[in-house]
Amino acid sequence: MTSFIPLEQYMKEIEMRLVDSISSSVPQTWNIPASLRESMEYSLLAGGKRLRPLLVIAAAEAVGGQREAALPIAQAVEMIHTYSLIHDDLPAMDNDDFRRGKPTNHKVFGEAMAILAGDGLLTHAFHQVVQASRLYNVPAEATLDIIEELAIYAGPSGMVGGQVADMQGEQGITDLETLQYIHQHKTGDLIVFSLKAGGRVSGASEAQLAALAKFGQCIGLAFQIRDDILDLVGDEGKLGKKVQSDVKQEKVTYPYFIGLEASQAELERLTLAAKEAVSDGSIPFPERLLQIADFLTHRDH
Numbered sequence: 416m417t418s419f420i421p422l423e424q425y426m427k428e429i430e431m432r433l434v435d436s437i438s439s440s441v442p443q444t445w446n447i448p449a450s451l452r453e454s455m456e457y458s459l460l461a462g463g464k465r466l467r468p469l470l471v472i473a474a475a476e477a478v479g480g481q482r483e484a485a486l487p488i489a490q491a492v493e494m495i496h497t498y499s500l501i502h503d504d505l506p507a508m509d510n511d512d513f514r515r516g517k518p519t520n521h522k523v524f525g526e527a528m529a530i531l532a533g534d535g536l537l538t539h540a541f542h543q544v545v546q547a548s549r550l551y552n553v554p555a556e557a558t559l560d561i562i563e564e565l566a567i568y569a570g571p572s573g574m575v576g577g578q579v580a581d582m583q584g585e586q587g588i589t590d591l592e593t594l595q596y597i598h599q600h601k602t603g604d605l606i607v608f609s610l611k612a613g614g615r616v617s618g619a620s621e622a623q624l625a626a627l628a629k630f631g632q633c634i635g636l637a638f639q640i641r642d643d644i645l646d647l648v649g650d651e652g653k654l655g656k657k658v659q660s661d662v663k664q665e666k667v668t669y670p671y672f673i674g675l676e677a678s679q680a681e682l683e684r685l686t687l688a689a690k691e692a693v694s695d696g697s698i699p700f701p702e703r704l705l706q707i708a709d710f711l712t713h714r715d716h
C-alpha cells in the first residue's frame with residue numbers, strides 16, 4: 416500500500432504511470448504498419464480521465480496488493496475503452512468530429528484505419544492481460560478469470576450488448592428499466608470489470624469480489640446519471656463540450672424520466688450504497704475507493 420496521498424495526486428500518479436507504460440506496450444520490435452501504430456497511439460494518448468485504470472489499481476491496493484502487477488490490466492481496460500470510443504465516434508454510429516478535445520480518430524486517419532485501430536486495441540488488450548502473469552507472477556488461474564471476465568463484460572453480454580440496445584432504442588425508449596439496462600452494460604460493465612480484475616490481481620476472496628462488483632455497479636450507474644445531469648446544468652468550459660446536447664438530440668436520460676431533483680437524489684443514494692458495499696469489513700483498505708465514489712458524484716467534467 417502506498418502512503419495516503421491526496422486523491423488528486425494519486426490520480427495524477429496513476430495517469431503518469433499509465434501513459435508512460437502504455438505507449439511502449441506494443442513492442443517496438445514488432446513489425447507493424449507505422450500508420451496503424453500511429454492511429455492506435457493517437458487515441459490512446461489523447462487524454463481522458465483514465466477512470467478505469469484508476470479503478471483497477473485502487474481495487475488492487477484496497478485488497479492489499481501491489482500496483483505494478485495491476486498495471487497491465489489497467490492498460491488493457493484503457494485499450495478496450497479507447498477502442499469503444501473510436502468505434503462509437505464513427506459515421507455509422509455517433510458520427511462525432513471531436514473526442515477528448517481532439518479531432519476523432521477517423522477524422523485524422525480515415526474510417527478504415529479507425530476501424531482497424533479499434534480492432535488492434537481490442538485484440539492487444541488480451542495480450543496485455545497475460546503480461547500480468549508473465550511479468551508479475553499473477554497466478555495463471557487468476558489471469559484466466561480476468562481474461563474470461565474481460566470477454567464477458569466488454570463483449571456481447573456486456574459493453575457491446577449495451578451499445579446495441581442503445582442503438583436500437585434510440586429515441587424509442589419508453590421506460591427507465593430499458594435505460595438502466597443500457598447504462599449497466601454500455602458504461603457500468605467495464606467499470607465492474609476494472610474493480611474485479613484489480614481485486615483478482617491481489618488474490619481477492621469471493622466476498623471481496625462481490626463487494627467490489629457491487630461498488631462498481633453503483634458507481635457505474637451514478638457515473639452515468641452524473642453525465643446526464645452535467646449535460647443539463649454543467650459548465651461548458653469545464654466539460655469541453657456544449658451542454659443541453661441530450662435535449663437537442665432528444666435523447667432519453669435519467670432527468671428526462673424522473674426530473675433533475677430526483678436524479679440528483681438517486682445519484683446520492685447510489686454513491687452511499689457503493690460506499691457501504693466496500694465498508695462492510697471485507698475490504699482491508701477501502702479509503703481510496705470511498706474517496707473515488709465521492710469524487711465521481713461531485714465531478715464537473
Ligand code: GRG
Nearest residue numbers: 463464465466499502503515574575578601602
Ligand atoms: C462501440 C462497442 C462500442 C461501444 C461504445 C463507451 C461507449 C460504448 C460509448 C461512448 C459514448 C458514451 C457517451 C457513453 C456513456 C458514458 C461514457 C462511457 C463516456 C466516456 O467515458 P469517460 O467519460 O471518457 O470515462 P474519457 O475520455 O474520460 O476516458
